[in-house]
Amino acid sequence: MMKNRVHNSTKVRVLTSTLLLLMLTLASCNSKEKSEAGTAEAAIENEDRDVITITENQFTSGGMELGTIAMQEFNTVVKANGMFAVPPQNQADVSAFFAGYVKDITLLPGHAIKKGQVLFTIENPEYVQAQQDFLEAQGRLSYLKSDYERQKELMADNVTSKKNFLKAESEYTVTLAQYQSLKKMLSLMNINPNTLTGDNIRSVISVLSPLSGYATTINATKGMYLNPSDIAVTVTNTDDLHIELKIFEKDLPMVKTGQQINVRLQNDMDNIYMGEVHLVNKSINAQNRTVDVHGDLVNEEEVKLFAPGMYIEAEILTTSAEHPALPSEAVANIDNDYFVLVKENTTTFKRVLVKIGATNNGFTQILNAADFKPNMEFLTKGAFNLITE
Numbered sequence: 001m002m003k004n005r006v007h008n009s010t011k012v013r014v015l016t017s018t019l020l021l022l023m024l025t026l027a028s029c030n031s032k033e034k035s036e037a038g039t040a041e042a043a044i045e046n047e048d049r050d051v052i053t054i055t056e057n058q059f060t061s062g063g064m065e066l067g068t069i070a071m072q073e074f075n076t077v078v079k080a081n082g083m084f085a086v087p088p089q090n091q092a093d094v095s096a097f098f099a100g101y102v103k104d105i106t107l108l109p110g111h112a113i114k115k116g117q118v119l120f121t122i123e124n125p126e127y128v129q130a131q132q133d134f135l136e137a138q139g140r141l142s143y144l145k146s147d148y149e150r151q152k153e154l155m156a157d158n159v160t161s162k163k164n165f166l167k168a169e170s171e172y173t174v175t176l177a178q179y180q181s182l183k184k185m186l187s188l189m190n191i192n193p194n195t196l197t198g199d200n201i202r203s204v205i206s207v208l209s210p211l212s213g214y215a216t217t218i219n220a221t222k223g224m225y226l227n228p229s230d231i232a233v234t235v236t237n238t239d240d241l242h243i244e245l246k247i248f249e250k251d252l253p254m255v256k257t258g259q260q261i262n263v264r265l266q267n268d269m270d271n272i273y274m275g276e277v278h279l280v281n282k283s284i285n286a287q288n289r290t291v292d293v294h295g296d297l298v299n300e301e302e303v304k305l306f307a308p309g310m311y312i313e314a315e316i317l318t319t320s321a322e323h324p325a326l327p328s329e330a331v332a333n334i335d336n337d338y339f340v341l342v343k344e345n346t347t348t349f350k351r352v353l354v355k356i357g358a359t360n361n362g363f364t365q366i367l368n369a370a371d372f373k374p375n376m377e378f379l380t381k382g383a384f385n386l387i388t389e
Helices: 002-050 056-061 126-156 162-188 249-254 300-305 383-388
Strands: 051-053 065-067 070-085 091-094 100-105 118-123 204-208 213-218 233-236 242-248 260-265 268-280 290-297 311-327 332-334 337-343 348-354 356-360 363-366 378-381
Touching: 002 348, 070 249, 070 356, 070 363, 118 233, 126 162, 242 249, 242 260, 242 311, 249 290, 249 311, 268 311, 290 300, 311 378, 332 383, 337 383, 378 383
Parallel strands: none
Antiparallel strands: 051 348, 065 378, 070 242, 070 311, 091 233, 100 118, 118 204, 213 233, 242 290, 260 268, 260 311, 268 290, 311 363, 332 337, 337 348, 337 378, 356 363
């Protein structure tokens, strides 16, 4: 009886262990099947995410375009900052050669100026004295010249003494020097010495513009006392407006005369103006380690759009080479990975990872272009939003 109980108990334990093992096996199989199913679903989901369907209506209404990888020219550029400026001969700081009070000035910044035009007038009683001295020297000179020539003839005939001749010569020479210096002074005063008489002596003189251009700075005001060193008006001729840039010394070996310059205004980066390197300085600024580069605008009509002192950003095109590329609009950046849309059939596009290089003139270099067939089409316009969605 006791043996039967032990035997039955053993059977129960074996049966329980078998059932438990069977349940664990089934659970493991279910878990594996679920895991495999989940992996398959994830793969399908990822594949679906990379495939984008675009209907013909969407393609047309969205203004989308197709294109292929093509060879494009890429330039190595040297970036530089600078401004528009004029050469030294095109700008004049005008001051009066003689001190005086400003009597009349009607200029405003921006006024057009002609060469020889009166900029302002100044007044000083001392001008009268200079004109008087000139007329007196002019009057004495005629008599002294006649006396000198007479004494010279008498000296040749041994009729007069050498002392009288030397005295006449000295007085004539000194007076002639005074006359010539006063004549030059009157010319600086813009007073014509050839027409000056006692009746037209004046205390007011005019200051004339040395060049044509525009009044860019007005420092003088009516009634102001001007010293000869005071700058009253600045006149600038903008006809020869040029580009002044600064490059770093490491870029100096790459920049040469004749290279193209792309110029952009700091407040208008969309428009590009073409220039050309005209001159490269051979001296390096010791403080900021930069080199001055001068350039000219290719289109002379564009000079009228700018003014001296306008800040610009520029790119100097130094070398160029051709590389396979797509329009930059066809490439989208997602977390520093770059993707394009490759056409698979009429309505289906696939998102594909690409490696990019340089970007220039609206095109982006595709480093792994060999991974694609030569005639493979890409969505080149309208792709960015579809890739990033």
